[in-house]
Amino acid sequence: MTRSWVPGADESLFGLDNLPYGVFSRPGEPPRVGVRVGDHVLDLAPVLHDEVFAAPSLNPFLARGRTAWQGTRARLRTLLADGRVRDRAADGPTDEGSSGSAGNRAAVEPHLIPLDQVTMHLPVEVADYVDFYASLEHASNLGRIFRPDEEPLKPNWRHLPVGYHGRAGTVVVSGTPIRRPCGQRMPGPSFGPSARLDIEAELGFVVGAPTRLGDRAGAFEDHVFGVTLLNDWSARDIQAWEYVPLGPFLGKSFATSVSPWITPLEALHGARVAGREQDPAPMDYLRRDAPWGLDLTLRVELNGETISTPSYRDMYWTPDQMLAHMTVNGASLRTGDLFASGTISSEGAFGSLIEVTWNGAEPIKLADGTTRAFLEDGDTVTISAVAPGGIGLGEVTGRITPAT
């Protein structure tokens, strides 16, 4: 671990090996791009003398591509590194007054802002939003619940990463209140507020470098900038009625929450794993060229109580395969495209309430003595995740407000 001079950074989940990007504002000032270090956000535009970071979203920076992402990250690590430690390690005398690191600190420190003094915004202007369905456990469980008389997995599931387009315009930043949606519900159909409001704990992958219409995407790391936490709120009673034959629509489109922080792929180097073995072997265009499974553990909290800790490690379809699939037909990528893993459920640890409570049949008992089959008004759900080496993905949280 490279140590930082920023107070508290080394002991946090947001040390120099992480450095996630977000968009923040101070009261009365416009939103702009920052990087999280410990419990501070670094205001990048004045530190790096680059107007791309004065934009109200990460998109212009993401559009520059991988070489620029790498260069900026390397520069930030230099600026934030504790030079004294390195100097000592080099076995020479230290001279704070003249060393580059001390000069860095003097120049940078005025632009470190405590997180409690800023408002975080949606970090990316979302272009297209695609949601996959990549967990074998989740797809099997949902199949058993929604279609009890059939094989839980559809015949296509092991051949391709099943996915669909969601509503990009209702992707909101963590902390945005989630209004309970109304709609046509099962049983019935009847009209009214959803009585089966659920979560889906997911990872979201943010595309930086675009492709042209008709081309396929190249290497995963050349296009995908980083990873965020995502909660794909789901009204199960609306979804169950509407979803045949064209898929989920209003049961999902009312809101999708994301963490304010995008962790660069580079920060997750130590989390990379081979990905689950696949049977049958995937077609050539879906063959894994590099390990893009990620050893991340999520935590799902309901009103502050941990109700599940699913692992991303053993997801059946890895994100490089999702990217290859999404573009194999020549569909172009745009900067700001967001694609999500689908609910992350692992052996015995589920990323949705419909699985945790088995469609409501086995409600959760909470410490306050109440039970939950699905979400009630006033409930707060918070999803967080940690990678090996103490890399935090931050959290995505939301509180349910009553239907109107």
Added chain:
Amino acid sequence: MTRSWVPGADESLFGLDNLPYGVFSRPGEPPRVGVRVGDHVLDLAPVLHDEVFAAPSLNPFLARGRTAWQGTRARLRTLLADGRVRDRAADGPTDEGSSGSAGNRAAVEPHLIPLDQVTMHLPVEVADYVDFYASLEHASNLGRIFRPDEEPLKPNWRHLPVGYHGRAGTVVVSGTPIRRPCGQRMPGPSFGPSARLDIEAELGFVVGAPTRLGDRAGAFEDHVFGVTLLNDWSARDIQAWEYVPLGPFLGKSFATSVSPWITPLEALHGARVAGREQDPAPMDYLRRDAPWGLDLTLRVELNGETISTPSYRDMYWTPDQMLAHMTVNGASLRTGDLFASGTISSEGAFGSLIEVTWNGAEPIKLADGTTRAFLEDGDTVTISAVAPGGIGLGEVTGRITPAT
């Protein structure tokens, strides 16, 4: 009909009662907003002295809302009207030299550009793209073809306008070549170029005025600016394999073509009809408050031969119902949202080849002696539409290029 001084306008489908908007450019100049009059495009920014029309998309103008749309249209009709005719009708002497209309013509005429001197661009920066499935004939036919052993209509179909999100980033302007997509196909699955490439003739509705997250949309005409022609290219063999349970994805996402012209709702006043009777009566939130069925006749041409002339008049779900449905869960609208009708098939006149050729079993015979079950490389499909009173919606065309 109000007559225009623009040569040829009154005899065309683009007279003063139409005035569709688009985005054009001349060689070496940036794209900007224009209105079509006959075979000319009027360059709006210099004529109206308004920089909103110097933008490369209609979005900034659309965001101004209905009162602005109405005001601009009224002003354009005044500027383009043939004052001499009105003066004669008023039974008074004409005096071109001093009349307002002659002054209008002198000021406006330099900004009328023949269409063959401009390139047309995508008129709208598409925010979210939603595709519905609103034709009873089409949904029934597809059900019979894709699921021959079941009831053709799913139980939800008569209760709500079934729809799904498509890929906004691959909405392209008419004339863009359409590359044949590759993917996992049925039968099989096997990998390769789609062998069952199809069209879907549709209307697209363009949202101007947005809503806030959590709110429902108000009156249809307060949010929707206008109508365009849309071809939702579809690879049936990819779609048939992938679409369960989350709906169409790669079978549709490679390209969706739209006309360069957006006809304002105001221009379609004379086309409005009550809409098809619905049984069961729709729920309250889907009740029609005003007639938003549209008496439009489409023409589908394959390599110049007319193969179908479906009517929009009897579509089961009307676009006001689609808008109400899409936002009943609180999903917000953005300026530039595009929602489409789904394939327009009417009694005996179909908007897709899979229906025309009944899944390829009854190929079309073309005048050159060849037959078509689905599209071949080099084929060109052109969809046009006309409303009562000689209002043209222009055309959306595309030529198939080979897979790579």
